[in-house]
Amino acid sequence: TLTRLHEALDGALAFVSGRSLSAIDRLFAPLSTAAVGCHGAEIRGADGRVTALTDPIPHSVRDFFQSLADAYPGTMLEDKLYSLALHYRLAPDARPALDAAVKAQQSLLAAEKVVVRSGKAVIDVKRLGIDKGTGVRALMREPPFLGRAPVFGGDDTTDADVFRILPELGGHGFSVGKAFEGAAYEFPSPRDVRQWLANLAEAGVAA
Template sequence: MLPNVDDIGRFALFLDLDGTVAEIAERPDAVQVDAATITLLDALRRAAGDALAVVSGRDITVIDALLSPLTLPVAGVHGLQRRDAAGRMHRSAEASADLGSVIRAIEAEVGREPGVIIEHKTGAVALHYRLRPELEAKCRSIAERAARERPDLEILPGKMVFEIRLQGGDKGDVIEAFSKEAPFRGRRPIFAGDDVTDEVAFAAVNALGGLSIKVGRNATLARYRAADRRELHQWLAELARASQTERAR
């Protein structure tokens, strides 16, 4: 069940990207954000007085390319990067550490497996096995070994992916940071996400007295749920339409 929101102007919106704003694809480089979704995000941005941000595991440069021509406040790599509403960049100090040896070791072990995709990010590397689900155990073992050998690394399991990431800020941390700044300050946060990596954001939003929304099934800390991405987008479109109607009165 999704919450009843009578005035989106009192809220700040935070949205995950893959599986929430955009449909998940078999390959991360195949994900697209269609024109209707871009239009919806722009309508929501205006309805919320610019208090709309995307909070994703992707690099900010990738998010910007997917959402073009929109340029929104955004957090990337699960909180290692953040660009605030004024355009200022904030990065965890750990994000500059070198992962070259980790990436080379992963590529040597699994880089030639057809269907296994190694995605390079700023401060992280993601090991996708969506096209080879039978390799889940092998990919998990590779990720766990990398984390054991580098105490500054952590593993973020997701939907058919293991991400080996430098320790630093998380999605909950960046939502808290946004919430202290204009135009988000003084508003109740809403966060919608679909993956286990969004649970820290649900916890943060719950602590801030906001509305946490899980997209899909599985156990969650979120207090509300959308059955799928389509239901969430219908709800978001209603919020934007209600705001337009209110302004027209």
């Protein structure tokens, strides 16, 4: 389905994720498209060129979050170079302690110009001023996206940064499973999104 849409749109199909570009590629192989990775820190154009929009996460911040992962069994630090993700899905009871530890290090985080956001059983760490919205905005300046109106779907709290900028791009947004400000439509589940995409691929979409 995605391959057919990618071809029908002349390559104007992109994945937008908190994952790294390499992780996105592993998920969707053999399909390789334009993409926004690491919460907007890196983008890959339709021509395959990769651009970093910020510097890597500082070692001091990385070391702090690694110490948390080491201290709480069941947690895991995912190092994506330009962002970090501290997963605690297997240790949900650790969340209050993790939140308290992060709060106690606000001076370090502010000095290193990084921000922390909570997701689905994860604490995301990224550079100040960089988010999925800035990544999408940068991608929309490049062909084959230039001059098009983006259609974006998301289900995570960090996707709100894209919904927020859609009006300036003349775009449209839909959420999945819950309502988001800026989303014009809400799909009940990922299954419904997959069916909608399959219908688009079957009907053909205007490039």
